[in-house]
Amino acid sequence: MTIPVPNVTFHERVDAALRDPILHTALDRSMSRFSELRRAALAAFADESATRARARLIRAHTLSRLDAYLEQFEANVQRAGGQVHFAADAAALNRIVGEIARAHRVKAVVKGKSMVSEETALNDALEAEGIRVVETDLGEYIVQLAGEHPSHIIAPAFHKTKEQVGQLFHEKINLPLTDDPAVMTAAARAKLRWEFLNADMGISGVNFGVAETGSICLVENEGNGRLTTTVPRVHVAVMGIERLVPNLDDLAVMLQVLARSATGQKLSVYTNLITGPRKNDEGDGPAELHIILLDNGRSRVLGGEVAEILYCIRCGACLNACPVYREIGGHAYGSVYSGPVGAVLTPALEGIAQWSALPQASTLCGMCKQVCPVQIDIPRMLLVERAQATHAGKMAWWLRLGLHLYAFTATKPALYRLAAGGARLGSRVLGAPQQGWIKKLPPPLNAWTKTRDFPAFAQKSFRAQWEARRARKDAERAGDSHA
């Protein structure tokens, strides 16, 4: 178990998020901007649906023979002079990085953004060994200064307003108070430049590993990824085992959908393609390149009912489109991966028992599926995990009983009719004082009437009206034929 289960409940975190007006300002600003950029980029992309379909096929194909591609990738990384490590779980990944750091007497690490390192809590592990770790992606730098974790898979400080960041920089790096992002960015850049030059090791994530060439591809917009992977003498890249593509042609397809879906760009500002460490005739680059492939539950997911979630290329489009994410932000999920993809992935990797609330946090509106560049059917997988949660005994007893009784009744039409009659009578009594509107339903249905009224059942059901109408018509016909 690596992702710590938060000590407050999902509902408590949600309530706190809903009561936070600054969070809502941040979410509204960021989400409308990202969604708009994505829409514009895809509207201008002539081959959108064909390319997305092809991207999906590439993911499906790669995962269908992942073992073979992993072997090929490993061999080609080694051929290019890199070293490959397999980490079965988070602790193993942290141990491997720690060993590499010790072997090179590493005192300071610069990091490019990596969700895998969040998954394993790598920073904590390195800091426990007395190693200084500095995040170099601006958003992640902000989050690190604030002592927080990313709330979004591609925009770590999605939950913060620029005013909050100005305050943070004022407190932590002595920048005169400002709300000008350009001033803040310049200040961070100056601080980070020094960090790059003094780091012994660079740690980065990986967007795609290319099996045929042993290359890793890293996309970014700030140049911090390029510095992280070239300036320090050792480069450690961490990636999930599922993040492979067979070859460079396939990579080109994935990059087309990734940048557009993530940030609305045709291509990220920096697309780094790294094959091995520095060669003898090269001026830049690390002396050693280590690539660590993390399993941490992925191979188990690959054989299960929600394997399709491993198609994910971490573009964040489903978060930006999700109406639930918009209301609660990423931190309320309590998991490393948030939003629709996190709601499926977290229980899949870590077990449904302690994460059973996440798949419930969706109206199944289908927006995530609609925007997903590789067409992952997230709503279907949320449903599967809800069924798993029920099997694990995680459904509230009153709901379980209620649904049982409902099913029992609904399969016996006469009983159903009787029950509907009872509900009609009850609801009409409750609604009588307010012209048929119920202001307060009894528990557990009172959650409905906190913000909504509930209408009393109709005086005559459809069924009753239909039968009365048919009887009237039959009588008319009988009357006609009589005359």
Added chain:
Amino acid sequence: MNVNAPRRVQLFVTCLIDTLRPEAGMAVVRVLEALDIAVEFPNAQTCCGQPAFNGGAWDDARAMGRHTLDVLSKSDAPIVVPSGSCGAMLTHHYPELFAGDAKYGPLAENIAARTYEFSQFLVEVLGVTALNARLDERIAYHPSCHLLRGMNIVNPPRALLANVRDAELVELDGAEECCGFGGLFAIKMDAISSAMMQRKLDAIQAAQVQTLVSCDVSCLLHLSGGLHRRGSQVKTKHLAEILDPQQA
């Protein structure tokens, strides 16, 4: 009108319309009969089981699904469902729920292939978009998620509404975003559900419409409850109630 279209249908009215909005069901009947479609109502029908399915109680959902499939397979007439949500259950989720079931698997496929949502049946099967409806009001259409993205029915309701005489059809801000109902979600995650609803209610009130139209009374149950709590005068109607020949 398409000359090869079926002349009779079975109405699967849905449990919510049966109990809470029977006038929408009666309007469906009148609209279809005005087009010379004979309507059958298999009266042993109850609920399709979608709440149990979405809630993760799949055994309960299957029990209700088997009952519904038994009831609907007694006739070979196409099935009309005045709901995108229940429509998606019958057309998409039954075949998944009963995959591998020797008896109900093929039955689910058979029913799914001849089930149509109300607006879809009018426009895509009958080939009708202009009905003799009239409403001198400013109205907006709320596309329910399960109709729009679940069944991929985008244009039929809008085409039908565009032909309502004297009605001024306006677009809601963020029209295609979820209203926050989500079935049991509205109870289990009531705080998030309400926050999503407030956003939708703001858009409805900002549009200054007199009536909000949808093809799903489930969303309308939630939105009308929210509007009523706010003291708003905006009415909510199922599409069939707008097209109802008795009203024109």
